Amino acid sequence: MVELVQLLFAGLTTGAVYALVALGFTLIFQASEVVNFAQGEFVMLGGMVTVFAMKAGLPLPLAALLAVLVAVATGLLLHRLAIEPAKGATVVTLIIVTIGASILIRGLAQIVFDKQFHALPAFTGDEPIRLLGAAILPQSLWVLGGAAAIVLGLWLFMERTLLGKAVRATAANRLAAELVGIDTRVVLALAFAVSAAIGAVGGILVTPITLTSYAVGTLLALKGFAAAMLGGIGNPVGAVVGGLLLGLLESFAAGWISSTYKDGVAFLVILLVLFALPQGLLGRRAVERV
Amino acid sequence: MAPGTRTKLLVLGALGLVLLLVPLLLPSAFHLRVAALVWINAVAALGLALLMGLAGQVSLGHAGFMGIGAYATALGPKHLGLDPLLSMGAGILLAGALAFLVGRPILRLKGHYLAVATLGLGILVHLVLVSEVPTTGGPDGIQVPRLELFGIRLVGPELWYWITGITLLLAAWLALNLEDSSTGRALRALHDSEIAASVVGVDVARAKLVVFVIAAVYAALAGGLFALFNRFVTPDVAGFLRSIELVTMVVIGGMGSILGAVVGAALLTVLPQALTLFHDYEHAVLGLSIILFMVFLRQGIVPGLAALVTRRRPA
Amino acid sequence: MNRRRLIFGAATASFLLPVAVVAAEPIKIGSFLSVTGPASFLGDPEKRTLELYVEKINAAGGVLGRKIELVIYDDGGDANNARTFATRLVESDKVVAVVGGTTTATTMAAIPVLEDAQIPFISLAGGIEIVEPVKPFTFKTPHTDRMACEKIFEDVKKRGFTKVGMISSTAGFGASMRNQCLKVAPERGIQIVADERYAPGDTDTTPQLNKIKASGAEVIVNADFGQGPAIVTRNVRQLGLDLPLYQSHGVASKSFIDLAGPAAEGVRLPAAAMLVAEQLPDDDPQKKVVLDYKTTYESTQKQPVSTFGGHAYDGLMLLVRAIEKAGSTDGVKIRDALRATKGFVGTGGVVNMSPTDHMGLDLSAFRMLEIRNGNWKLLY
Incomplete structure (x- = not known):
């Protein structure tokens, strides 16, 4: 029982971060059909900028805000300088552009910051909370709560604001959206900015637990992509479900099967799911546009 | 796009010429070693180019097959006492068999789902290589025995330059013939429109599977050659980044172009070696180059340049 | 005469010059x-x-x-x-x-x-x-890693413990040190009651540590370098495990303390004299x-x-x-x-x-x- 609770919380915490990355993937994918492999770099920027801003003397909230702003600026630049100019290229070409961008961002981070690992202090102390005999980190609750707040905020934005509706309209049918006067370029830029902000917040929340360095983005992008696909890409609910599921799979695989094969269990499940449901768990059975 | 006999001769002639010229222009052992690496990577990229260009299917886990070829070559002699060359053959067969087995369910998937499934496949292979420490040596890699033929040790960058170069030439020749064959024509039809192809009686699933297996075999061959040439392999040979590198080679060179795959392989093999001079700036420059190439030469280097040359007379 | 000497001198100089170069x-x-x-x-x-x-x-x-x-x-x-x-x-x-x-x-x-x-x-x-x-x-x-194992086990015995839970990385130094520790343990009267591993780059080792906890280990020995040990050290404290923790000389840098934070308190490790230069007695040759x-x-x-x-x-x-x-x-x-x-x-x-x-x-x-x-x- 103790072990079960322990693994559950470990899995949910990791899964929440995967979910945020997957959500970023989904947002950009919805607006542009681009799979943005630089998504993990936003998470890296969130953590690294906060670390260095705090070293420079800023308090945590300001440092975190600065980190989100840096990530958003990076996201907008990525859109303006790499995605816009490559508009109309094939899916694979666009994937490679974003991979190039992720290598570039990582390379720049390595120069601007450094190559070492860094930690952030936990927001509200390191003293574990006892729950049914398991030790839960207060920071885990921050991650889970933060992720939940983001998901809720995003949902409200999409459902309740005009801008959010414009994003959804663009996702549904770009041409029609343009015809009714939506500037789809702005919508796309917005998608990149929001994705970057979500990723950065995830990075800030999780750095006190997992540590960060200039190179943490690649693996997160991979896992986030897998999570988005598991849930069915283009579906925000699917992204969150996929992320949490992936985190739980890894945690329980590490605890009960083999810690070295935990990444494998997750991908094995993805393969099996896709063999059975070629559109992901919650994917739309839509026509492909390749 | 179908290469006629003339184009075929042109491509092979160009490759052969480069093969002859490189040792004259860059005679140092180190340069020949890098060139041999280019030829090896080009073989793998060629297979992937067939899959991507001809069948229109992407694989983000192709390095997994390279890993199978490389590790079979390393492990056969170590654990089973097999001849390295024989082990390499077994590795190629194994990779082909695996591709055949998983090919059908995987190739049923479309677009991004296909991407993530192949990605998962590559990661699983990589994970086995990393985790089975007693067998594979784990993340630290494993030594590969020297190749001996008829009692002669095959060593030295010069010899390997020719071994890999000639293999590439043969691989290119086979690929060109495949493009020109009836299977190739069926595949091109499939690339244009899967539904139309199946309507005119092309067994779509079978055609895709054939190319998937061929691509896997090419990758495993390249992996085996790499193991024998480098005499050391690490699981990175099967890693996600290697897979991405292979895809980038194909796309940068020009999807669906045989020469393009070679040019892409050359670029992505030589660039990192040259960029070590920049030390800290290495990654930034590599990333920037990839973006610039993709933005400004979207259809790839070889088709892009070919379009410039033949602009006056439409091909 | 003078002129000839000059020429001769110049010739010698030019002869010697390439040698000097x-x-x-x-x-x-x-x-x-x-x-x-x-x-x-x-x-x-x-x-x-x-x-x-x-x-x-x-x-x-x-x-x-x-x-x-x-x-x-x-x-x-x-x-x-x-x-x-x-x-x-x-x-x-x-x-x-x-x-x-x-x-x-x-x-x-x-x-x-x-x-x-x-x-x-x-x-x-x-x-x-x-x-x-x-x-x-x-x-x-x-x-060597074997010396690290020997030094650690020596200290473990000194503190009156014998049951060790090992946790190590699957890569390079971690794998090698694990093997050495397993080899050296019986000679030193140490019993390895748990042998857990994690992959390089893992950011959570709590499942492994939970198993060590269940194994009845009296001390934990972590074999790895880089950020892995910092994660393990934090996880040990985060789980509220009250066991002495040993690291190797693979973490002997100030950044380990920075990364692990307060969790690093009380961690022991064998290391070269460098980190405690000022604390060395004056007659120490180093x-x-x-x-x-x-x-x-x-x-x-x-x-x-x-x-x-x-x-x-x-x-x-x-x-x-x-x-x-x-x-x-x-x-x-x-x-x-x-x-x-x-x-x-x-x-x-x-x-x-x-x-x-x-x-x-x-x-x-x-x-x-x-x-x-x-x-x-x-x-x-």
Whole structure:
């Protein structure tokens, strides 16, 4: 029982971060059909900028805000300088552009910051909370709560604001959206900015637990992509479900099967799911546009 | 796009010429070693180019097959006492068999789902290589025995330059013939429109599977050659980044172009070696180059340049 | 007459000149280090140290009247890259000797290349397999992983414990040290009750630690370097595990304490004297060398010393000494001189090599440290 609770919380915490990355993937994918492999770099920027801003003397909230702003600026630049100019290229070409961008961002981070690992202090102390005999980190609750707040905020934005509706309209049918006067370029830029902000917040929340360095983005992008696909890409609910599921799979695989094969269990499940449901768990059975 | 006999001769002639010229222009052992690496990577990229260009299917886990070829070559002699060359053959067969087995369910998937499934496949292979420490040596890699033929040790960058170069030439020749064959024509039809192809009686699933297996075999061959040439392999040979590198080679060179795959392989093999001079700036420059190439030469280097040359007379 | 002498003089000068030019050609020393990647913790100070001291040596007139030219490549912690760069150092840069190899994995990958080329190679990595069995041209400066196990188990026994839970990385040094600890344990009367592993790059080891907790272990020993140990250390405290935790000399740098934070309090590890230079008794033979290096490094690099930079310092100085003693840049002669090293006082200890010992250190140079108040405390 103790072990079960322990693994559950470990899995949910990791899964929440995967979910945020997957959500970023989904947002950009919805607006542009681009799979943005630089998504993990936003998470890296969130953590690294906060670390260095705090070293420079800023308090945590300001440092975190600065980190989100840096990530958003990076996201907008990525859109303006790499995605816009490559508009109309094939899916694979666009994937490679974003991979190039992720290598570039990582390379720049390595120069601007450094190559070492860094930690952030936990927001509200390191003293574990006892729950049914398991030790839960207060920071885990921050991650889970933060992720939940983001998901809720995003949902409200999409459902309740005009801008959010414009994003959804663009996702549904770009041409029609343009015809009714939506500037789809702005919508796309917005998608990149929001994705970057979500990723950065995830990075800030999780750095006190997992540590960060200039190179943490690649693996997160991979896992986030897998999570988005598991849930069915283009579906925000699917992204969150996929992320949490992936985190739980890894945690329980590490605890009960083999810690070295935990990444494998997750991908094995993805393969099996896709063999059975070629559109992901919650994917739309839509026509492909390749 | 179908290469006629003339184009075929042109491509092979160009490759052969480069093969002859490189040792004259860059005679140092180190340069020949890098060139041999280019030829090896080009073989793998060629297979992937067939899959991507001809069948229109992407694989983000192709390095997994390279890993199978490389590790079979390393492990056969170590654990089973097999001849390295024989082990390499077994590795190629194994990779082909695996591709055949998983090919059908995987190739049923479309677009991004296909991407993530192949990605998962590559990661699983990589994970086995990393985790089975007693067998594979784990993340630290494993030594590969020297190749001996008829009692002669095959060593030295010069010899390997020719071994890999000639293999590439043969691989290119086979690929060109495949493009020109009836299977190739069926595949091109499939690339244009899967539904139309199946309507005119092309067994779509079978055609895709054939190319998937061929691509896997090419990758495993390249992996085996790499193991024998480098005499050391690490699981990175099967890693996600290697897979991405292979895809980038194909796309940068020009999807669906045989020469393009070679040019892409050359670029992505030589660039990192040259960029070590920049030390800290290495990654930034590599990333920037990839973006610039993709933005400004979207259809790839070889088709892009070919379009410039033949602009006056439409091909 | 005068004029003829002048011409003669000029002729001699022009005859001698090329010789002088040849003699002044720099001595090329190669290096491949993990400046980036998971072992950057180690590789970065190593690179800084090599560059710093080569500059100092050159400013002081060089070696054998020739300047040293340093060629450094960053292998990113990848064994395959290390292999490629070792080949490049041999075939393209034509170096005289190599000081490098941040990790056991990168070192082992490069050894065959350098051995084939008969180029003396001083590795900066910990694994015992580097020098056992002895390879003709391969040396190393840090203490071995086996010595770390022995030192740790000695301390465990002293505290009255016998049941050890091992947790180690599957890669390089971690894997090698795990094997050594398993081997050494019975000889030292230690029982390994749990043997958990994690992959390099893992950010959560709580499932493994939970298993160790359930195994009845009295102490935890973590074999790894880089960020892994920081994660393990944090996880141990996060789980509220109240067991003494041992790390290896693979974490002997201030950044480990920074990363692990308050969780690092009370962690013990065997390490070279460098970290506690000021706490050494005045009659300690290493005190002067260690303090000198520490002051030089900290005043120029504006960051705290680690033992890893010290390994690089020892390697470079051993090599320079050997080249001078050999009076030549011939690989075999340098090797012979290296083997004959006796009484060299480095940051890692007093080095006495022989044809059967290519490291030359004993347990006496290994200190047991404890982390207290965010700093190193010399226990004994």
